[in-house]
Amino acid sequence: MRREGFPVEVAGLTKMFGSVKAVDDLTFSVQPGAVTGFLGPNGAGKTTTLRCLLGLVTPTAGTATIGGRPYRDLDDPLGTVGAALEAASFHPGRSARAHLQVMVLGAGLDPARADAMLAQVGLSEVADKRVGGYSLGMRQRLGLAAALLGDPRVLILDEPANGLDPAGIAWLRTFLRTLAQEGRTVLVSSHVLSEVQQTVENVVVLSRGRLIKQGRLADLDSGPRGVLVRTPTPERLLDVLAAAAGPQPHGPGGEPGPSLRADERTEAGQIRVVGATPDQVGHLAFEGGVELHELVAEASDLERTFLEMTQETYGPAGGAAGPVGTDPAASGSAIGAAGRAEQQRMASQ
Amino acid sequence: MTALVRSELKKISSTRLWWGLLLGAMLWTGLNAGITAGFAGIEPGAGQPASPGLDTPEAIRSVYAAAAFGGAYVFALILGITGMTQEYRYQTITPTFLVSPRRSRVVGAKMVAHLGVGVLYGVAALVAAVAVGAVVIGLRGYDLGFGADRLWSSMVLAVVAVALWTLIGIGIGTFIRNQVVAILVGILVTFLLEPLITVALNALDLEAVGKFLPSNASSALMAPSNSFVDYLDWWAGGLVLVGYAVVLAGLGLLANIRRDVT
Numbered sequence: 001m002r003r004e005g006f007p008v009e010v011a012g013l014t015k016m017f018g019s020v021k022a023v024d025d026l027t028f029s030v031q032p033g034a035v036t037g038f039l040g041p042n043g044a045g046k047t048t049t050l051r052c053l054l055g056l057v058t059p060t061a062g063t064a065t066i067g068g069r070p071y072r073d074l075d076d077p078l079g080t081v082g083a084a085l086e087a088a089s090f091h092p093g094r095s096a097r098a099h100l101q102v103m104v105l106g107a108g109l110d111p112a113r114a115d116a117m118l119a120q121v122g123l124s125e126v127a128d129k130r131v132g133g134y135s136l137g138m139r140q141r142l143g144l145a146a147a148l149l150g151d152p153r154v155l156i157l158d159e160p161a162n163g164l165d166p167a168g169i170a171w172l173r174t175f176l177r178t179l180a181q182e183g184r185t186v187l188v189s190s191h192v193l194s195e196v197q198q199t200v201e202n203v204v205v206l207s208r209g210r211l212i213k214q215g216r217l218a219d220l221d222s223g224p225r226g227v228l229v230r231t232p233t234p235e236r237l238l239d240v241l242a243a244a245a246g247p248q249p250h251g252p253g254g255e256p257g258p259s260l261r262a263d264e265r266t267e268a269g270q271i272r273v274v275g276a277t278p279d280q281v282g283h284l285a286f287e288g289g290v291e292l293h294e295l296v297a298e299a300s301d302l303e304r305t306f307l308e309m310t311q312e313t314y315g316p317a318g319g320a321a322g323p324v325g326t327d328p329a330a331s332g333s334a335i336g337a338a339g340r341a342e343q344q345r346m347a348s349q
Numbered sequence: 350m351t352a353l354v355r356s357e358l359k360k361i362s363s364t365r366l367w368w369g370l371l372l373g374a375m376l377w378t379g380l381n382a383g384i385t386a387g388f389a390g391i392e393p394g395a396g397q398p399a400s401p402g403l404d405t406p407e408a409i410r411s412v413y414a415a416a417a418f419g420g421a422y423v424f425a426l427i428l429g430i431t432g433m434t435q436e437y438r439y440q441t442i443t444p445t446f447l448v449s450p451r452r453s454r455v456v457g458a459k460m461v462a463h464l465g466v467g468v469l470y471g472v473a474a475l476v477a478a479v480a481v482g483a484v485v486i487g488l489r490g491y492d493l494g495f496g497a498d499r500l501w502s503s504m505v506l507a508v509v510a511v512a513l514w515t516l517i518g519i520g521i522g523t524f525i526r527n528q529v530v531a532i533l534v535g536i537l538v539t540f541l542l543e544p545l546i547t548v549a550l551n552a553l554d555l556e557a558v559g560k561f562l563p564s565n566a567s568s569a570l571m572a573p574s575n576s577f578v579d580y581l582d583w584w585a586g587g588l589v590l591v592g593y594a595v596v597l598a599g600l601g602l603l604a605n606i607r608r609d610v611t
Contacts (some may be wrong), residue, residue, distance in 0.1 A: 053427050091435065093364040106355075107352070
């Protein structure tokens with residue numbers, strides 16, 4: 001099934017809440033046929049931008065359009081854009097089915113769509129239960145079902161992975177990719193890069209209401225991946241690795257080559273080796289008689305790149321040019337985000 | 350627009366509030382009619398004149414029509430207020446405005462849908478008033494009085510008045526988005542402020558102004574027994590009620606239509 005999406009365009013968008021500039025002269029575009037990640041720490045202005053796109057918030061300046069038109073001027077809003085926003089916008093006393101039926105009736109859609117979408121997100125069995133008793137993950141699924149009601153060309157999801165278990169995240173990933181492959185425009189916001197990095201092709205990175213970067217996700221991945229090694233005798237391992245560096249043939253998987261470096265220690269006491277595979281490092285250690293307690297390929301460096309790009313939000317590192325007055329709540333959630341990212345990594349290993 | 354009205358009806362019917370309020374309206378109306386019938390024509394004491402007896406058409410209209418309105422209109426008002434404010438309280442206003450980005454149409458659809466449910470409230474209240482009222486009148490040995498002058502038109506107009514109060518509720522809810530504040534204001538104004546203002550206006554010989562207050566305009570529709578206020582004509586009373594609803598909703602739209610939904 002082919003369903004051609006519309007481009008989403010934000011141009012010079014600025015939104016003031018009182019004297020607070022939530023979005024600051026933001027310009028980016030999102031193309032159909034791919035999943036685009038809308039990334040930034042909490043408070044970066046992601047939700048405000050999405051709400052401007054959906055006609056819920058009136059911009060102070062600039063435009064936010066879908067297929068060249070503001071949301072309020074769309075003839076068939078639900079058939080054009082499906083949105084699931086972070087806030088749990090459900091009446092706790094209303095059943096999931098009734099919630100969707102309210103929307104189906106209002107938009108004049110086929111009445112069968114409500115049940116079909118409940119089945120698609122796996123809520124059929126609890127469709128007549130009141131939403132007040134739903135878990136966060138179930139509400140996220142219901143929000144997704146609501147977004148899909150009109151078979152929209154553009155999908156806008158705010159933090160859809162929040163509250164989903166690892167199986168749910170895996171399911172969401174496949175689901176979003178399928179929707180994009182059908183030709184739709186898919187924009188997914190997240191404050192945790194690792195949540196979406198296996199899903200998105202393109203990224204729009206935001207910090208303090210400003211655009212930091214727009215481009216392909218692959219372009220964010222700057223540094224080479226390394227191998228993390230833990231050993232009770234780090235000096236011996238470093239000697240072995242130093243001896244191996246250079247143009248000599250070695251073990252399984254070919255040559256580590258002259259690029260092999262082992263100069264970095266992580267906080268966990270690991271040695272970070274670049275320019276070699278785990279197989280090669282393991283073989284070298286074996287040959288050199290070095291006892292190893294841990295040998296693991298380093299996860300993608302994206303998370304670190306992402307944090308570096310957006311870290312000015314959390315205040316100056318050296319007291320230099322950074323903005324003053326970091327919100328303690330924002331720092332708290334940053335720790336929460338890091339913790340969650342850690343869980344994600346553990347779950348995927 | 351019909352789609353939006355059907356959507357609003359589904360919103361009302363898919364939570365439990367509407368029938369809780371309906372039940373309250375019927376119970377309160379029954380009590381109201383029973384007391385009205387029980388004390389009609391009895392001197393309250395201290396030399397005050399008795400209200401008209403159950404053999405007068407005014408008293409019969411008070412029991413069957415005015416009591417139905419008096420018992421139900423506050424519940425209709427609350428239904429109307431919550432019809433708007435619950436959307437903000439539970440943030441369902443977000444999907445609502447996603448379905449219909451033209452916000453004034455949402456308010457219009459709510460008015461139509463709630464007017465319909467308001468008619469249901471009025472009819473249910475009428476049933477309660479007639480059931481309880483007839484029993485009390487019968488027990489007191491009077492004729493049930495179903496042939497009383499202007500009774501049937503008063504009963505129809507009581508239903509209309511109840512329904513119009515849901516519109517006033519939508520108007521208040523559009524203007525005041527906080528549910529608790531909106532309900533408090535609605536009840537304080539109708540229960541406390543209005544009677545006080547009526548008395549004050551009468552004392553100042555300004556009955557001509559007092560009859561335009563919403564409760565007195567409503568009573569004009571039922572023409573109950575009353576020695577206190579000189580009511581408007583029934584049609585003028587109805588127009589005044591519609592006017593309150595439209596002006597409040599219009600002010601609410603002006604104040605809130607472009608407000609950010611965050």
